[in-house]
Amino acid sequence: MHSAANQQSRDSQAATGLKVVFNILDKWGCSITQVQHILGISRAALYRYRQNPQSASLSRDQLERLSYVLNIHASLRTLFDNPKNVYGFMSLPNDNPYFNGRTPLAVIGSGQFADLYETFKRIDALRGGLW
Known part of the structure; x- marks a missing residue:
């Protein structure tokens, strides 16, 4: 059972995370549809959360999606110093085996949680991440 204080803390963290993730996705050049798919939210929720992140009530899946984007x-x-590269x-387009010429954004834009995970895993491996 979650206490009200725990829920408020989680909602506050979600609101902060949403603001940061929206900024990242905008800088990546995501379309509205890609943002919806990556975060697993409806168009109405997307607009509502952009206007008022405090109103967000995110599922565990959606919180994990935020976490993967942040990671x-x-x-x-860590890989790049230049913001243009970041x-x-x-x-x-990425010619590595998993991406097969697709952009990482096109891959995660599918909305499949596994694609988000696999994309993170491969980018993290570039920086020497341990799995």
């Missing part, structure tokens, strides 16, 4: 971004910041990497 992908953190890995890119934010541009996701929209560049």
